Amino acid sequence: MTTPGPGPHRRISLRLSAMLTGSSRWGCLALLLFSASQLHAHQDSIGYWTIRVEPPQVRSTIRISILDLNFLPELDANSDGVLEYQEVSARRQDIQSRLVEHFLIRSGDRTSETRVEGFRILDSGELELSLNHLFHQPPGELQLESTFHKLTDDRHRTFCQVDMDGALTQYVLDVNRPVERIEVLTGWSGLARRAGRFLVLGVEHILTGYDHLAFLLGLIILGGALKSLVGIVSSFTVAHSLTLVLATLDLVILPTRFVEAAIALSICYVALENMFVREVRYRWVITFFFGLIHGFGFSNVLREMQLPKPGLAVSLLSFNLGVEVGQLAILLLLFPAVLYLSRRRWHSVAINLASALMLGLGGFWFVQRVI
Numbered sequence: 001m002t003t004p005g006p007g008p009h010r011r012i013s014l015r016l017s018a019m020l021t022g023s024s025r026w027g028c029l030a031l032l033l034f035s036a037s038q039l040h041a042h043q044d045s046i047g048y049w050t051i052r053v054e055p056p057q058v059r060s061t062i063r064i065s066i067l068d069l070n071f072l073p074e075l076d077a078n079s080d081g082v083l084e085y086q087e088v089s090a091r092r093q094d095i096q097s098r099l100v101e102h103f104l105i106r107s108g109d110r111t112s113e114t115r116v117e118g119f120r121i122l123d124s125g126e127l128e129l130s131l132n133h134l135f136h137q138p139p140g141e142l143q144l145e146s147t148f149h150k151l152t153d154d155r156h157r158t159f160c161q162v163d164m165d166g167a168l169t170q171y172v173l174d175v176n177r178p179v180e181r182i183e184v185l186t187g188w189s190g191l192a193r194r195a196g197r198f199l200v201l202g203v204e205h206i207l208t209g210y211d212h213l214a215f216l217l218g219l220i221i222l223g224g225a226l227k228s229l230v231g232i233v234s235s236f237t238v239a240h241s242l243t244l245v246l247a248t249l250d251l252v253i254l255p256t257r258f259v260e261a262a263i264a265l266s267i268c269y270v271a272l273e274n275m276f277v278r279e280v281r282y283r284w285v286i287t288f289f290f291g292l293i294h295g296f297g298f299s300n301v302l303r304e305m306q307l308p309k310p311g312l313a314v315s316l317l318s319f320n321l322g323v324e325v326g327q328l329a330i331l332l333l334l335f336p337a338v339l340y341l342s343r344r345r346w347h348s349v350a351i352n353l354a355s356a357l358m359l360g361l362g363g364f365w366f367v368q369r370v371i
Contacts, residue, residue, distance in 0.1 A: 045156040047148055049103060049173075052163040053184055058112065058133040058142065062103055063126050069095065071151040085121050092119055096129065102151060105133045106143040140193055144180045146173040195318040202322020205301060206330075211263050211365060212294060216327060217334070218270035218358050219287060221351060223342040226335055233331055235284035237324045239291025240298055245316055247299035259296040260369045266290040267362030274355040298323065 047064040066083055069075055072094060077087045088095070096116050105112045118130030149156040160171040162182060171180045183194055206212055219236070220229050246252040269290075302319065341350055 045152050047146070047156065047158040049144075049146060049158050049160045050163070051105070051144065051160065053142070053165075055184060056135045056137055058105055058135075059117075060103070060105070060131045060133065061118075062099060062129045062131070063122075064099075064148070066121075066125050066127055068148075068152045068156070069127070071098065088121055088127070095119075095127070098151065099129055099148075100131070102146065102148045103131070104143075104145040104147075106145070107135055107141060110135070140184055142182050142184060144171070144173070144182065145178055147178050149175045149178070195314050198315045198318035199322040199325070201301075202319040202324075203326040203329075204322075205298065205319075206323045206326035209297075211267060211362075212297070213330070214267050214358050214361055215263070215270060215290070215294065216330060218267060218274060218355070219283070220331060220334060220338060221354055222274055223338045229331055229335065230328070232284050232287050233327050234324070235288045236291040236294070237320065237327065239288040240295030240323070241320045243292045243295030244299045244302070244320065247296050248302045248312075248316060250303075254296050256300060257369060259293060259300075261366055262293045263297050264362050264366035264369060266293060268359055268366065271355040271359035271362060275352055275359075 045065070045068055047062065047068070049060060049062050051058060051060045066088065069083075069088070072091055075087060075091060076083055077090070078084075096119065100114050100116070105114075112133035112135055115132045115134065116129065117132050118128070120128040120130075122128055144160060144162075146158040146160065148158060154175045156174065158173040160173055160180065162169045162171070164182075164184070169182070173180060206216075216233070216236075219232050243252065247254075269286075273286075298319075302315070341347055344350075
C-alpha cells in the first residue's frame with residue numbers, strides 16, 4: 001500500500017542533505033566500503049537492499065533515491081521540475097515492475113515468486129519497496145542479483161545486507177560484481193549441508209592436488225608400522241590446519257608463488273631423504289614443518305571462495321576433516337602395497353626409483369613455479 005507524505009500536497013525534497021539524513025543508519029557501512037574521495041566524487045545513485053532469510057521464503061526491502069527513477073519517462077507529470085508524492089504514486093505499477101526485474105533472488109536455476117508487500121515514499125526523498133520472495137522448498141543456496149545500474153548508470157552501487165538467523169553479512173553489488181551467492185545456513189539442516197559440502201570439497205582437494213599426493217606418497221613409501229604412518233599423516237593435518245585457518249581469516253598471508261615453490265621443494269626434500277636416509281626417526285617433526293607450508297596452499301581454494309562469516313568455523317573444520325579423510329583413505333589403500341614391497345629383496349631399488357621420480361616431479365614443479 002502506498003504511504004503518502006504528511007500532507008496531501010507535500011513535495012519530495014531532492015536535496016542531498018535530506019537523502020543523507022534518511023540513510024543515516026547505513027552510514028557506517030558506507031564509510032567502511034568507500035573512501036572519502038569516492039564519496040565526494042559520486043554523490044548519488046546509491047541503493048540499499050536489506051534481505052532477511054526465513055526459509056522457505058526470503059523477505060527484502062529496497063530503498064533507492066527518487067532521483068534514480070529517471071528511467072521512467074514523463075515521471076514529472078506537470079513538468080515543474082519537482083516530483084510530488086502523487087506523481088510518483090501514480091506510476092506505482094510501472095516502478096514496481098521495473099524494480100522487481102532488477103533485484104532478483106534465485107535458488108539454483110529457479111527464480112523466486114516475488115510479491116510486493118509495501119510501497120512507501122519517505123520524507124528523505126527515497127522510495128522503499130518491500131518484497132516477499134517465495135520458494136516451493138527451502139533453498140540451500142541463494143543467488144542475489146542487482147542490475148539496477150542498467151536503469152541508472154554504471155556508477156550505481158547497491159549496499160546489500162543479509163540477515164540469516166541474526167548473523168549479518170554485507171556485500172556491495174555493482175556493474176563489476178552484480179551477483180553474490182550465499183549459502184542458507186539457518187538451523188541445523190543448513191549447517192549440516194554446509195559441513196557435508198566442505199567435507200567433500202576437502203576430500204576432492206587432496207585427491208586432485210597432485211603435489212600434495214606426491215608429498216604424501218613420499219612420507220609413507222619407506223613403510224613402517226601402520227600406527228606410525230597414521231601419526232605422520234595426522235601431524236601433517238594438524239600443521240596445515242593451523243596455517244589454513246590463519247590464511248583463510250587473512251591473519252597470515254604468504255605470496256602464492258613462494259608457497260607453491262616451497263611445496264615443490266618439500267617434495268624434493270622428502271624424496272632425497274628417502275634415497276639417502278633410510279632410517280628416518282621423528283619424521284613427524286619435519287612433516288609438521290612442511291605441513292605448515294602446505295596449509296597456505298590449501299587455503300587458496302577457500303580464500304578464492306570469499307566465505308561469509310556465518311558458518312565459517314563449520315566450513316574450515318569440515319574442509320580439514322575432508323582432507324584428513326582423504327589422506328587416511330590413501331594411506332589405507334597403499335599400505336598393503338608398501339608392506340608387500342618392504343618384504344622383497346628389491347625393496348631398496350623400488351624406493352630409489354620412486355623417490356627419483358618424485359624428485360624429478362618436485363624439481364619440475366619448482367622451476368615451473370619460480371619462472
